[in-house]
Amino acid sequence: MKEVVEKIKNLKDSIGRPVKLMEVCGTHTVAIFRHGIRNVIPKDITLLSGPGCPVCVTPIKDVDVAIALSRLSNVSLTTFGDMMRVPGNKKSLFDAQAEGANIKIVYSPIDALKIAAEDKEKKIVFFATGFETTSPSVAGTLFEAEKMDIDNFYIYSAHKIVPPALKALLDSKDVRIDGLILPGHVSTIIGSRPYEFIASDYRVPSVITGFDADDILESIMMLLEQIASGRAAVEIQYKRAVKEEGNQKAVSLINEYFEPCDANWRGIGVIPRSGLTLKDKYSHRDVNKVIHIDVPEAQEPKGCQCGLVLRGVKIPTDCPLFGKACTPERPVGACMVSTEGSCAAYYKYSGVYHG
Protein backbone atom coordinates (compact mmCIF):
# COMPACT_ATOMS: atom_id res chain seq x y z
CA MET A 1 0.00 0.00 0.00
CA LYS A 2 2.98 2.27 0.71
CA GLU A 3 3.97 2.19 -2.96
CA VAL A 4 0.46 3.17 -4.01
CA VAL A 5 0.48 6.16 -1.63
CA GLU A 6 3.90 7.16 -3.01
CA LYS A 7 2.62 6.86 -6.57
CA ILE A 8 -0.45 9.00 -5.69
CA LYS A 9 1.91 11.74 -4.40
CA ASN A 10 4.05 11.61 -7.54
CA LEU A 11 1.05 11.69 -9.85
CA LYS A 12 -0.44 14.60 -7.90
CA ASP A 13 2.84 16.51 -8.28
CA SER A 14 2.90 15.89 -12.00
CA ILE A 15 -0.71 17.12 -12.34
CA GLY A 16 0.34 20.31 -10.55
CA ARG A 17 -3.11 21.60 -9.51
CA PRO A 18 -5.68 20.71 -6.84
CA VAL A 19 -7.81 17.67 -7.70
CA LYS A 20 -11.45 17.07 -6.73
CA LEU A 21 -12.70 13.50 -6.69
CA MET A 22 -16.25 12.51 -5.80
CA GLU A 23 -17.51 9.24 -4.39
CA VAL A 24 -21.15 8.46 -5.06
CA CYS A 25 -21.75 5.62 -2.65
CA GLY A 26 -22.51 6.01 1.05
CA THR A 27 -20.58 2.85 1.82
CA HIS A 28 -17.51 4.52 0.26
CA THR A 29 -18.14 7.69 2.30
CA VAL A 30 -17.91 5.64 5.49
CA ALA A 31 -15.02 3.46 4.24
CA ILE A 32 -12.95 6.56 3.34
CA PHE A 33 -13.32 7.85 6.91
CA ARG A 34 -12.87 4.50 8.60
CA HIS A 35 -9.68 3.70 6.69
CA GLY A 36 -8.34 7.24 7.25
CA ILE A 37 -7.78 7.69 3.50
CA ARG A 38 -7.75 11.51 3.75
CA ASN A 39 -4.81 11.31 6.18
CA VAL A 40 -2.51 9.50 3.77
CA ILE A 41 -3.17 11.32 0.50
CA PRO A 42 -1.98 14.84 -0.42
CA LYS A 43 -4.10 17.61 1.15
CA ASP A 44 -5.00 19.15 -2.20
CA ILE A 45 -6.80 16.00 -3.33
CA THR A 46 -10.33 16.75 -2.13
CA LEU A 47 -12.70 13.81 -1.66
CA LEU A 48 -16.32 14.95 -1.97
CA SER A 49 -19.39 12.86 -1.18
CA GLY A 50 -22.11 12.81 -3.82
CA PRO A 51 -25.76 11.67 -3.77
CA GLY A 52 -24.84 8.08 -2.93
CA CYS A 53 -26.90 7.33 0.12
CA PRO A 54 -30.35 5.94 -0.82
CA VAL A 55 -31.68 6.74 2.65
CA CYS A 56 -30.60 10.38 2.32
CA VAL A 57 -32.14 10.90 -1.12
CA THR A 58 -35.54 9.36 -0.30
CA PRO A 59 -37.89 12.37 -0.31
CA ILE A 60 -39.85 13.51 2.74
CA LYS A 61 -43.06 12.67 0.89
CA ASP A 62 -42.14 8.98 0.56
CA VAL A 63 -41.42 8.81 4.29
CA ASP A 64 -44.77 10.48 5.01
CA VAL A 65 -46.63 8.05 2.74
CA ALA A 66 -44.90 5.10 4.44
CA ILE A 67 -45.95 6.48 7.84
CA ALA A 68 -49.53 6.99 6.68
CA LEU A 69 -49.65 3.41 5.35
CA SER A 70 -48.28 2.02 8.61
CA ARG A 71 -51.14 3.64 10.52
CA LEU A 72 -53.84 1.80 8.57
CA SER A 73 -55.34 -1.05 10.53
CA ASN A 74 -55.25 -3.47 7.59
CA VAL A 75 -51.59 -2.77 6.73
CA SER A 76 -48.30 -3.94 8.14
CA LEU A 77 -45.36 -1.88 6.83
CA THR A 78 -42.01 -3.61 6.42
CA THR A 79 -38.79 -1.71 5.85
CA PHE A 80 -35.02 -1.86 6.02
CA GLY A 81 -33.85 -0.59 9.42
CA ASP A 82 -31.95 2.28 7.76
CA MET A 83 -35.20 4.08 6.98
CA MET A 84 -36.57 4.12 10.53
CA ARG A 85 -34.98 7.33 11.80
CA VAL A 86 -35.36 9.44 8.65
CA PRO A 87 -37.43 12.50 9.52
CA GLY A 88 -40.52 12.98 7.38
CA ASN A 89 -42.48 16.21 7.49
CA LYS A 90 -43.16 15.87 11.22
CA LYS A 91 -42.28 12.33 12.25
CA SER A 92 -40.11 9.36 11.48
CA LEU A 93 -41.14 5.71 11.13
CA PHE A 94 -39.66 5.17 14.61
CA ASP A 95 -41.98 7.86 16.03
CA ALA A 96 -44.94 6.27 14.27
CA GLN A 97 -43.95 2.82 15.60
CA ALA A 98 -43.71 4.20 19.13
CA GLU A 99 -47.24 5.56 18.68
CA GLY A 100 -48.50 2.10 17.80
CA ALA A 101 -48.21 1.99 13.99
CA ASN A 102 -47.60 -1.45 12.57
CA ILE A 103 -43.98 -1.38 11.33
CA LYS A 104 -41.55 -4.28 11.13
CA ILE A 105 -37.85 -4.01 10.31
CA VAL A 106 -36.59 -6.70 7.95
CA TYR A 107 -33.10 -7.66 6.81
CA SER A 108 -34.32 -8.86 3.42
CA PRO A 109 -37.48 -8.25 1.36
CA ILE A 110 -37.84 -12.05 1.42
CA ASP A 111 -38.49 -11.73 5.18
CA ALA A 112 -41.35 -9.33 4.36
CA LEU A 113 -42.76 -11.94 1.98
CA LYS A 114 -42.56 -14.55 4.75
CA ILE A 115 -44.60 -12.23 6.98
CA ALA A 116 -47.17 -11.92 4.18
CA ALA A 117 -47.38 -15.73 3.87
CA GLU A 118 -48.03 -16.03 7.60
CA ASP A 119 -50.41 -13.10 8.07
CA LYS A 120 -53.02 -13.33 5.32
CA GLU A 121 -55.37 -10.95 7.17
CA LYS A 122 -53.17 -7.93 6.49
CA LYS A 123 -51.69 -6.24 3.47
CA ILE A 124 -47.94 -6.51 3.90
CA VAL A 125 -46.25 -3.51 2.26
CA PHE A 126 -42.49 -3.43 1.72
CA PHE A 127 -41.03 0.11 1.64
CA ALA A 128 -38.64 -0.55 -1.26
CA THR A 129 -35.70 1.82 -1.09
CA GLY A 130 -32.21 1.53 -2.52
CA PHE A 131 -30.14 1.65 -5.68
CA GLU A 132 -29.41 -1.08 -8.23
CA THR A 133 -27.66 -3.15 -5.54
CA THR A 134 -30.99 -3.56 -3.78
CA SER A 135 -33.68 -3.46 -6.48
CA PRO A 136 -32.79 -6.98 -7.78
CA SER A 137 -33.51 -8.37 -4.30
CA VAL A 138 -36.94 -6.75 -4.42
CA ALA A 139 -37.49 -8.03 -7.98
CA GLY A 140 -36.41 -11.50 -6.79
CA THR A 141 -38.92 -11.27 -3.94
CA LEU A 142 -41.67 -10.28 -6.40
CA PHE A 143 -40.72 -13.33 -8.48
CA GLU A 144 -41.20 -15.54 -5.41
CA ALA A 145 -44.46 -13.77 -4.47
CA GLU A 146 -45.87 -14.46 -7.94
CA LYS A 147 -44.64 -18.06 -7.96
CA MET A 148 -46.05 -18.77 -4.50
CA ASP A 149 -49.25 -16.80 -5.17
CA ILE A 150 -48.91 -14.69 -2.05
CA ASP A 151 -51.42 -12.02 -3.00
CA ASN A 152 -51.27 -9.82 0.13
CA PHE A 153 -47.66 -8.73 -0.58
CA TYR A 154 -47.23 -5.21 -1.99
CA ILE A 155 -44.38 -2.79 -2.47
CA TYR A 156 -44.04 0.97 -2.28
CA SER A 157 -41.21 1.63 -4.72
CA ALA A 158 -38.83 4.47 -3.89
CA HIS A 159 -35.98 2.79 -5.82
CA LYS A 160 -33.44 5.00 -7.53
CA ILE A 161 -31.06 4.48 -10.46
CA VAL A 162 -27.50 5.78 -10.16
CA PRO A 163 -26.35 6.72 -13.72
CA PRO A 164 -29.10 9.37 -14.35
CA ALA A 165 -28.16 11.06 -11.05
CA LEU A 166 -24.52 11.18 -12.17
CA LYS A 167 -25.63 12.75 -15.43
CA ALA A 168 -27.68 15.37 -13.55
CA LEU A 169 -24.69 16.08 -11.33
CA LEU A 170 -22.33 16.53 -14.29
CA ASP A 171 -24.93 18.69 -16.10
CA SER A 172 -25.46 21.00 -13.12
CA LYS A 173 -21.85 22.26 -13.27
CA ASP A 174 -22.24 23.29 -9.61
CA VAL A 175 -18.87 21.86 -8.89
CA ARG A 176 -15.94 20.84 -11.06
CA ILE A 177 -15.30 17.14 -10.61
CA ASP A 178 -11.98 15.78 -11.85
CA GLY A 179 -12.83 12.14 -11.30
CA LEU A 180 -15.57 9.86 -10.01
CA ILE A 181 -15.13 6.99 -7.55
CA LEU A 182 -17.98 4.81 -8.83
CA PRO A 183 -19.99 2.52 -6.54
CA GLY A 184 -18.83 -1.09 -6.18
CA HIS A 185 -21.96 -3.09 -5.53
CA VAL A 186 -24.30 -1.05 -7.74
CA SER A 187 -21.78 -1.91 -10.47
CA THR A 188 -21.75 -5.60 -9.49
CA ILE A 189 -25.30 -5.52 -10.85
CA ILE A 190 -25.14 -3.04 -13.76
CA GLY A 191 -21.49 -3.50 -14.84
CA SER A 192 -19.41 -0.70 -16.33
CA ARG A 193 -21.25 0.00 -19.58
CA PRO A 194 -24.06 2.25 -18.22
CA TYR A 195 -21.32 4.70 -17.12
CA GLU A 196 -19.68 5.03 -20.57
CA PHE A 197 -21.34 8.42 -21.13
CA ILE A 198 -19.26 9.90 -18.29
CA ALA A 199 -16.12 9.40 -20.37
CA SER A 200 -17.57 9.96 -23.85
CA ASP A 201 -19.89 12.93 -23.17
CA TYR A 202 -18.23 14.65 -20.21
CA ARG A 203 -14.58 13.56 -20.52
CA VAL A 204 -14.47 12.78 -16.79
CA PRO A 205 -12.34 9.85 -15.58
CA SER A 206 -14.12 7.26 -13.43
CA VAL A 207 -13.17 4.07 -11.62
CA ILE A 208 -15.49 1.39 -10.17
CA THR A 209 -14.09 0.86 -6.71
CA GLY A 210 -14.09 -1.73 -3.92
CA PHE A 211 -14.46 -0.93 -0.23
CA ASP A 212 -11.19 -1.92 1.45
CA ALA A 213 -8.40 0.59 2.08
CA ASP A 214 -6.21 -0.89 -0.67
CA ASP A 215 -9.15 -0.74 -3.11
CA ILE A 216 -9.83 2.95 -2.49
CA LEU A 217 -6.16 3.96 -2.67
CA GLU A 218 -5.65 1.98 -5.89
CA SER A 219 -8.73 3.63 -7.35
CA ILE A 220 -7.46 7.13 -6.46
CA MET A 221 -4.16 6.21 -8.13
CA MET A 222 -6.00 4.99 -11.26
CA LEU A 223 -8.03 8.23 -11.40
CA LEU A 224 -4.88 10.34 -11.05
CA GLU A 225 -3.22 8.31 -13.82
CA GLN A 226 -6.12 9.14 -16.11
CA ILE A 227 -6.07 12.83 -15.13
CA ALA A 228 -2.27 13.06 -15.54
CA SER A 229 -2.38 11.54 -19.00
CA GLY A 230 -5.46 13.50 -20.12
CA ARG A 231 -7.49 10.31 -20.60
CA ALA A 232 -11.12 9.74 -19.62
CA ALA A 233 -12.35 6.16 -19.34
CA VAL A 234 -14.51 3.95 -17.13
CA GLU A 235 -12.13 1.54 -15.43
CA ILE A 236 -12.83 -1.30 -13.01
CA GLN A 237 -10.62 -1.52 -9.93
CA TYR A 238 -13.08 -3.81 -8.05
CA LYS A 239 -12.54 -6.67 -10.52
CA ARG A 240 -13.21 -9.43 -7.98
CA ALA A 241 -16.87 -8.40 -7.78
CA VAL A 242 -17.59 -6.41 -10.94
CA LYS A 243 -17.67 -7.60 -14.53
CA GLU A 244 -18.01 -5.27 -17.50
CA GLU A 245 -21.42 -6.77 -18.29
CA GLY A 246 -22.56 -6.83 -14.63
CA ASN A 247 -25.01 -9.46 -13.43
CA GLN A 248 -27.32 -9.85 -16.41
CA LYS A 249 -29.74 -12.13 -14.60
CA ALA A 250 -30.25 -9.52 -11.89
CA VAL A 251 -30.69 -6.77 -14.49
CA SER A 252 -33.24 -8.81 -16.43
CA LEU A 253 -35.21 -9.45 -13.23
CA ILE A 254 -35.29 -5.70 -12.51
CA ASN A 255 -36.51 -5.12 -16.07
CA GLU A 256 -39.18 -7.81 -15.77
CA TYR A 257 -40.91 -6.05 -12.86
CA PHE A 258 -39.86 -2.41 -13.06
CA GLU A 259 -39.55 0.42 -15.55
CA PRO A 260 -37.78 3.78 -15.19
CA CYS A 261 -39.77 6.80 -14.02
CA ASP A 262 -38.94 10.39 -13.14
CA ALA A 263 -37.99 10.51 -9.48
CA ASN A 264 -37.53 13.12 -6.82
CA TRP A 265 -34.17 13.03 -5.02
CA ARG A 266 -34.32 14.63 -1.59
CA GLY A 267 -32.39 17.87 -1.61
CA ILE A 268 -31.73 17.69 -5.36
CA GLY A 269 -35.12 17.59 -7.08
CA VAL A 270 -36.67 15.59 -9.89
CA ILE A 271 -34.22 13.75 -12.15
CA PRO A 272 -35.70 12.27 -15.36
CA ARG A 273 -35.90 8.48 -15.51
CA SER A 274 -33.92 8.06 -12.29
CA GLY A 275 -36.44 5.97 -10.35
CA LEU A 276 -38.14 2.61 -10.72
CA THR A 277 -41.88 2.02 -10.79
CA LEU A 278 -43.70 -1.31 -11.14
CA LYS A 279 -44.77 -2.21 -14.67
CA ASP A 280 -48.53 -2.25 -15.39
CA LYS A 281 -48.37 -6.03 -15.62
CA TYR A 282 -47.51 -6.10 -11.92
CA SER A 283 -49.72 -3.24 -10.75
CA HIS A 284 -51.45 -5.72 -8.38
CA ARG A 285 -48.22 -5.53 -6.32
CA ASP A 286 -48.17 -1.72 -6.32
CA VAL A 287 -49.61 -0.37 -3.07
CA ASN A 288 -50.29 2.96 -4.78
CA LYS A 289 -52.83 1.19 -7.01
CA VAL A 290 -54.57 -0.49 -4.08
CA ILE A 291 -54.57 2.16 -1.37
CA HIS A 292 -54.78 5.86 -2.12
CA ILE A 293 -52.72 7.95 0.26
CA ASP A 294 -52.61 11.71 0.05
CA VAL A 295 -50.00 13.55 2.06
CA PRO A 296 -49.31 17.28 1.98
CA GLU A 297 -46.26 18.57 0.12
CA ALA A 298 -43.41 19.07 2.53
CA GLN A 299 -40.61 21.61 2.76
CA GLU A 300 -37.03 20.78 3.67
CA PRO A 301 -36.22 21.95 7.22
CA LYS A 302 -35.09 25.58 7.50
CA GLY A 303 -31.35 26.10 7.19
CA CYS A 304 -30.67 22.49 6.16
CA GLN A 305 -27.96 22.30 3.51
CA CYS A 306 -28.38 18.61 2.63
CA GLY A 307 -29.15 19.42 -1.01
CA LEU A 308 -25.89 21.29 -1.46
CA VAL A 309 -23.98 18.61 0.45
CA LEU A 310 -25.47 15.85 -1.74
CA ARG A 311 -24.31 17.71 -4.85
CA GLY A 312 -20.82 18.21 -3.49
CA VAL A 313 -21.20 22.02 -3.51
CA LYS A 314 -20.72 22.19 0.26
CA ILE A 315 -19.12 19.88 2.76
CA PRO A 316 -21.08 19.07 5.93
CA THR A 317 -19.03 21.38 8.15
CA ASP A 318 -20.08 24.36 5.95
CA CYS A 319 -23.68 23.94 7.16
CA PRO A 320 -24.63 26.28 10.03
CA LEU A 321 -26.73 23.53 11.64
CA PHE A 322 -23.94 20.91 11.58
CA GLY A 323 -23.01 19.68 15.05
CA LYS A 324 -25.24 22.32 16.66
CA ALA A 325 -28.93 22.07 15.78
CA CYS A 326 -28.27 18.92 13.75
CA THR A 327 -26.55 15.91 15.31
CA PRO A 328 -26.97 12.13 14.82
CA GLU A 329 -29.00 12.06 18.08
CA ARG A 330 -31.29 14.87 16.86
CA PRO A 331 -30.93 14.94 13.07
CA VAL A 332 -32.53 17.75 11.09
CA GLY A 333 -31.55 16.68 7.58
CA ALA A 334 -31.38 13.29 5.96
CA CYS A 335 -27.57 13.30 5.57
CA MET A 336 -27.24 13.27 9.38
CA VAL A 337 -29.68 10.38 9.83
CA SER A 338 -28.20 7.54 7.88
CA THR A 339 -24.90 6.18 9.16
CA GLU A 340 -23.83 6.41 5.51
CA GLY A 341 -24.91 10.02 5.13
CA SER A 342 -21.98 12.37 4.66
CA CYS A 343 -22.97 14.59 7.62
CA ALA A 344 -23.22 11.61 9.99
CA ALA A 345 -19.88 10.26 8.71
CA TYR A 346 -18.19 13.67 9.19
CA TYR A 347 -19.69 13.94 12.67
CA LYS A 348 -18.63 10.47 13.73
CA TYR A 349 -15.14 10.40 12.30
CA SER A 350 -13.89 13.98 12.18
CA GLY A 351 -13.08 13.87 15.90
CA VAL A 352 -13.71 17.60 16.28
CA TYR A 353 -17.22 17.49 17.62
CA HIS A 354 -16.98 14.90 20.32
CA GLY A 355 -14.56 13.31 22.80
Place this chain on the structure above:
Amino acid sequence: MCLAVPSKIISIEGNRAVVDVYGAQREISILLMENELEVGDYVLVHAGFAIQKLDEEDAKERIDMIVKITAIPE
Protein backbone atom coordinates in the same frame (compact mmCIF):
# COMPACT_ATOMS: atom_id res chain seq x y z
CA MET B 1 -27.01 0.61 2.42
CA CYS B 2 -25.15 -1.02 -0.44
CA LEU B 3 -23.13 -3.16 1.94
CA ALA B 4 -22.53 -6.69 0.67
CA VAL B 5 -20.79 -9.38 2.66
CA PRO B 6 -18.58 -12.22 1.36
CA SER B 7 -20.13 -15.52 2.48
CA LYS B 8 -19.38 -19.22 2.01
CA ILE B 9 -22.06 -21.58 0.71
CA ILE B 10 -22.71 -24.44 3.15
CA SER B 11 -25.72 -26.10 1.51
CA ILE B 12 -28.00 -25.55 -1.47
CA GLU B 13 -31.65 -26.46 -2.02
CA GLY B 14 -33.29 -25.12 -5.15
CA ASN B 15 -33.09 -21.32 -5.11
CA ARG B 16 -32.17 -21.23 -1.43
CA ALA B 17 -28.77 -21.71 0.18
CA VAL B 18 -27.33 -21.59 3.67
CA VAL B 19 -24.18 -19.49 3.98
CA ASP B 20 -21.55 -18.93 6.63
CA VAL B 21 -20.97 -15.24 7.31
CA TYR B 22 -18.05 -14.72 9.67
CA GLY B 23 -19.14 -17.79 11.67
CA ALA B 24 -22.89 -17.15 11.65
CA GLN B 25 -25.24 -19.17 9.44
CA ARG B 26 -27.94 -17.57 7.40
CA GLU B 27 -30.40 -18.60 4.73
CA ILE B 28 -30.16 -16.66 1.47
CA SER B 29 -31.64 -16.73 -2.02
CA ILE B 30 -29.43 -17.63 -4.98
CA LEU B 31 -32.09 -16.69 -7.52
CA LEU B 32 -29.98 -13.83 -8.92
CA MET B 33 -26.95 -15.99 -9.70
CA GLU B 34 -26.23 -16.59 -13.37
CA ASN B 35 -24.16 -19.75 -13.02
CA GLU B 36 -24.66 -22.87 -10.94
CA LEU B 37 -23.17 -22.68 -7.48
CA GLU B 38 -21.55 -25.45 -5.48
CA VAL B 39 -21.11 -25.98 -1.77
CA GLY B 40 -17.85 -24.27 -0.77
CA ASP B 41 -18.23 -21.41 -3.28
CA TYR B 42 -17.94 -17.83 -2.02
CA VAL B 43 -20.60 -15.26 -2.89
CA LEU B 44 -21.32 -11.61 -2.10
CA VAL B 45 -24.60 -11.31 -0.18
CA HIS B 46 -26.79 -8.21 -0.05
CA ALA B 47 -30.26 -8.03 1.58
CA GLY B 48 -30.60 -11.81 1.68
CA PHE B 49 -29.61 -12.41 -1.95
CA ALA B 50 -26.30 -13.59 -3.43
CA ILE B 51 -25.41 -10.97 -6.04
CA GLN B 52 -22.07 -12.27 -7.38
CA LYS B 53 -19.74 -15.23 -7.12
CA LEU B 54 -16.29 -14.41 -5.73
CA ASP B 55 -12.86 -15.84 -6.39
CA GLU B 56 -12.21 -18.31 -3.54
CA GLU B 57 -8.61 -17.35 -2.75
CA ASP B 58 -9.34 -13.65 -2.70
CA ALA B 59 -12.52 -14.01 -0.65
CA LYS B 60 -10.73 -16.17 1.93
CA GLU B 61 -7.86 -13.71 2.22
CA ARG B 62 -10.20 -10.76 2.75
CA ILE B 63 -12.43 -12.59 5.23
CA ASP B 64 -9.31 -13.60 7.23
CA MET B 65 -8.15 -9.99 7.21
CA ILE B 66 -11.49 -8.69 8.53
CA VAL B 67 -11.59 -11.40 11.23
CA LYS B 68 -8.06 -10.38 12.31
CA ILE B 69 -8.87 -6.66 12.36
CA THR B 70 -12.08 -7.13 14.35
CA ALA B 71 -10.71 -9.78 16.75
CA ILE B 72 -10.77 -8.76 20.39
CA PRO B 73 -7.33 -9.37 21.93
CA GLU B 74 -7.40 -11.71 24.94
